[in-house]
Every structure is written in structure tokens, then in C-alpha cells.
Amino acid sequence: MATDDTQPADGTVYLVGSGPGDPELLTLKAKRLLEDADIVLHDKLPGPKIIDMLPDDGCIDVGKRAHGDRTPQWEINERLVELAREGKSVVRLKGGDSFVFGRGGEEATYLAEHGVPFEVVPAVTSAVAAPAVAGIPVTHRDHASSVSFVTGHEDPTKPESAVDWGALAATGGTIVVLMGVTRLPLYTEALREAGMDPDTPVALVERATWPGQQVATGTLETIVEARDEVDISPPAVTVIGGVAGTRESVVEFLRNDYTPSDQHSDENTDD
Numbered sequence: 632m633a634t635d636d637t638q639p640a641d642g643t644v645y646l647v648g649s650g651p652g653d654p655e656l657l658t659l660k661a662k663r664l665l666e667d668a669d670i671v672l673h674d675k676l677p678g679p680k681i682i683d684m685l686p687d688d689g690c691i692d693v694g695k696r697a698h699g700d701r702t703p704q705w706e707i708n709e710r711l712v713e714l715a716r717e718g719k720s721v722v723r724l725k726g727g728d729s730f731v732f733g734r735g736g737e738e739a740t741y742l743a744e745h746g747v748p749f750e751v752v753p754a755v756t757s758a759v760a761a762p763a764v765a766g767i768p769v770t771h772r773d774h775a776s777s778v779s780f781v782t783g784h785e786d787p788t789k790p791e792s793a794v795d796w797g798a799l800a801a802t803g804g805t806i807v808v809l810m811g812v813t814r815l816p817l818y819t820e821a822l823r824e825a826g827m828d829p830d831t832p833v834a835l836v837e838r839a840t841w842p843g844q845q846v847a848t849g850t851l852e853t854i855v856e857a858r859d860e861v862d863i864s865p866p867a868v869t870v871i872g873g874v875a876g877t878r879e880s881v882v883e884f885l886r887n888d889y890t891p892s893d894q895h896s897d898e899n900t901d902d
């Protein structure tokens with residue numbers, strides 16, 4: 632059913648990022664809004680610990696529908712508008728930061744077009760946090776003075792690909808790829824073909840700050856093998872560049888420990 636553009640909304644929608652998954656990395660504001668919300672719409676990416684904190688009633692998983700399909704974005708947009716028009720305080724909870732590959736921008740535009748007041752609550756993005764908890768800084772005075780956040784969702788062999796891997800290779804900075812587990816062989820090859828050193832360090836960080844966090848390391852040439860050996864699956868970020876090699880010198884003393892678990896499921900496949 633199409634929403635009526637002329638109807639005012641008494642409620643407010645909060646576009647809230649959850650951070651990478653450790654509840655202690657929620658912002659104070661996110662925590663307060665989650666406690667005060669009439670209703671929370673979330674998917675699986677906030678991670679099992681944060682999802683467990685949400686109340687059973689007043690909480691809708693919009694990540695998947697009955698037959699395993701994803702709820703289409705238009706349906707989520709309409710739901711947000713309807714709930715705000717019922718006068719509710721609505722939290723739209725996304726993993727990481729809602730405005731980093733989180734479709735928060737589309738939701739904000741839709742809400743504005745439909746006259747619904749909203750607030751954006753920024754958060755710790757996995758693009759920075761996942762490398763960090765694995766001991767990898769995305770910038771480093773000796774290794775990288777720029778960083779690019781890229782989607783690995785697109786097929787680099789297609790001419791219409793929106794990601795210019797050749798241009799990225801030429802920056803000499805760190806490249807952080809989100810949604811890039813499946814297409815790892817394609818874009819590592821594209822970077823090598825663009826002239827990037829095959830020995831460039833690469834790390835994959837899966838389920839950062841979730842139970843069962845895993846890390847695989849290698850180079851542009853060896854990382855696909857390392858991915859398969861460690862059995863990395865989504866959600867994971869790929870860090871490419873000299874910074875990925877610095878992990879080795881700190882890992883012995885790194886205490887970002889996330890308990891291994893059997894939850895190595897395919898619950899989230901944002902890849």
C-alpha cells in the first residue's frame with residue numbers, strides 16, 4: 632500500500648548505528664534510544680549480543696521474511712513512515728554506521744519526502760572497527776595517509792562496475808572492502824592487474840567483536856587461500872595495504888578477545 636504524503640507524523644524515526652557488534656561499543660545515545668523506543672526495526676548485522684538485548688515485544692526483524700528473502704527496502708521505508716504517523720518513537724537499527732553502506736541515506740531521503748522528522752545517530756563503523764580490533768590501524772604515518780571504503784559487491788570484470796580498482800590501486804593508501812568475501816579473488820586480481828605489488832599485505836576480519844571473530848592474513852597473492860583455510864564467511868571486511876602488515880608486530884599483546892563460538896552460521900550474508 633502506498634503511503635499518503637500529506638499525512639503529518641507525530642512520531643520520530645531514529646536512524647541508529649549499532650557499531651560492529653560488541654554492546655559496549657554502542658554509543659550512549661544509541662543505548663538510551665533503544666531503551667526508550669516504542670519499536671525497533673533491525674536486521675542481523677548488529678550481531679547476536681546486541682540483538683539479544685532488544686525487547687521481545689516492540690522489536691521487528693526486517694532482515695528476512697518468511698521464506699528467507701530479504702524485506703525489500705521500499706517496504707522498510709513505508710513501515711518507518713507508517714509507524715511514525717502512529718506517533719511512535721521508532722529506532723531503525725543498523726550494523727556499524729547507518730550512513731556507511733547502510734542505506735541510511737535512502738531512508739533519510741524517504742522520510743524527508745514524506746514529512747517525517749528523523750534523527751541520525753552516527754556510530755562506530757566496521758570499516759574502521761574491524762581492522763582495529765584485529766590490531767590494524769587504517770592509517771599509519773609509515774604506511775598510509777589515505778583510506779578508501781569500497782563495496783566488494785560489484786563484479787570488477789563487468790564494464791559497468793562502479794568501483795575503479797585501477798584508480799584505487801594508484802592511491803597507495805589503505806583499501807577497506809566491505810561485502811567482499813565472495814568476490815575476493817576477482818578484486819585482488821583486478822588490483823594486481825592494475826600494478827599493485829602482489830606482496831601487498833591483506834587481512835580479512837570476520838564477525839569483528841562478535842562471538843567467533845576470526846582473522847585471516849596474507850598478501851594480494853595468497854589471501855584467497857588464507858580465506859579458505861580459515862573458513863572466513865560474511866560478514867567480514869578486507870583490509871588491503873601496508874597497514875595490514877603491522878598486525879604481526881602487535882598481535883602477541885593484543886587483548887581484543889572475542890570468545891569463539893559455534894555461531895559460525897550463515898545468518899548474515901551481506902556479501
Ligand SMILES: C[S@@+](CC[C@H](N)C(=O)[O-])C[C@H]1O[C@@H](n2cnc3c(N)ncnc32)[C@H](O)[C@@H]1O
Nearest residue numbers: 727728731733756757809810838839866867868
Ligand atoms: C551492508 S554493509 C553495512 C556496513 C555497516 N553499515 C558499517 O558501517 O559497518 C555489510 C558489511 O559490513 C561489514 N561488517 C559489518 N559488521 C561487521 C563485523 N562485525 N565484522 C566484520 N565485518 C562487518 C561486512 O563487510 C559486511 O558484509
